Amino acid sequence: MTQIVEHENGNIIEWKWASDNELIPAPFFTSVYFIDGILIDAGAPGGVNDFREFIQLILKRENGTIKACVITHAHEDHCGGAWLLQEEFKIPILAHELAIEKLEKEYTYPQYRQITWGKMRLPVKNVEILPEILTSKSKKYTFELIPMPGHAPEQVALIEKKAQWVFVADAIQPKYKMLFGGNSDIQEDISMIYDSIERLYNYTANLNKLKIFMSRSGVQEGREFLKEKLDEIKALHLKVHQAWEKEAKHNINQEKILRKVLKNVFGKETMVEKLSNGDLSTMNLVKSLLKWELME
Ligand SMILES: [Zn+2]
Known part of the structure; x- marks a missing residue:
């Protein structure tokens, strides 16, 4: 259509x-x-x-x-x-x-x-x-x-x-719940996505009526949207690392820790994970967030 x-x-x-x-x-x-x-x-x-x-x-x-x-x-x-x-x-x-x-x-x-x-x-x-x-x-x-x-x-x-x-x-995606990764030819990287949005946010500093045209997700008005996405990703980054630290204290099985982290931060895996054989999943997002070192 x-x-x-x-x-x-x-x-x-x-x-x-x-x-x-x-x-x-x-x-x-x-x-x-x-x-x-x-x-x-x-x-x-x-x-x-x-x-x-x-x-x-x-x-x-x-x-x-x-x-x-x-x-x-x-x-x-x-x-x-x-x-x-x-x-x-x-x-x-x-x-x-x-x-x-x-x-x-x-x-x-x-x-x-x-x-x-x-x-x-x-x-x-x-x-x-x-x-x-x-x-x-x-x-x-x-x-x-x-x-x-x-x-x-x-x-x-x-x-x-x-x-x-x-x-x-x-x-930029309207919401960060999953990422391409696994065995896919598409390998997304959440820290690079963050850096790109941040660069765009800084680059558009004096544009106070910015309109952001996305593919399929319509138009977002105002560069505050970029700030919201940065805050959203930053919060997920912190949560995922904190959840990992907590779980790693009484668990040594990496797979088990990853599943617990996903459950703590996102609740459950997306339905798309099975349909895409793991190409597109919340677990890919968790892994990409964990690979991205936590500063401070
Ligand atoms: Zn694409």
Whole structure:
């Protein structure tokens, strides 16, 4: 299913797509943003036919040109339609240099992700390295590209300072309850996520009307949201370490301690853990928090 949402008086168009697969209990969306000739991300492989229709619609409005598509990171739900943009519409694809090798290869992933995002991602040739600054088609907007590693090493965010917008894709999640890890090709790192959010928070210090555009989780208003996420992660970090210290006093079995820490801090493991064979789990978050040394 597709939804088109307009933001900021129609200056930003969000295209949201979720699979209609009946195995998915509730629609799980991915977002593409379009702003003055610039596309941010390219949807999921399973959504390419709907994405093509969206691009044709946009092109009609834009007199036939889209300047470029910025891929925020190389996960299949963000770059699945990049080959289509390139082959059918001749739109340049830009990404962080760490994403290029990944994008240029055909890419398959486990079944639970195929159900959500479609079977496999096709390769994209001649991906260009992102500039530090990208101006929009009519030069109305200037985007600064900043690295936000943690969710993915190649993750970037786009900041438009004058308009006070930041597009973070998956660099920030609405709530920290689980993390990719285990045997997955996606390895998230909570300390890097924290550092990236902190850098963004400091970088946007004088933007008091900041709007944060996320993928699938809508728009967050105000940079206080960034502070809330920092506080949330910091509190989890402390709790997990304290719980570990407490349990380690009367337990030597590491697995047992980890399970107790998870129970103390988060209550229980997420249902997604089994569906994803441990790729996405609360335990991954616990482990990443523990690996991150506690200062002070
Ligand atoms: Zn992602």
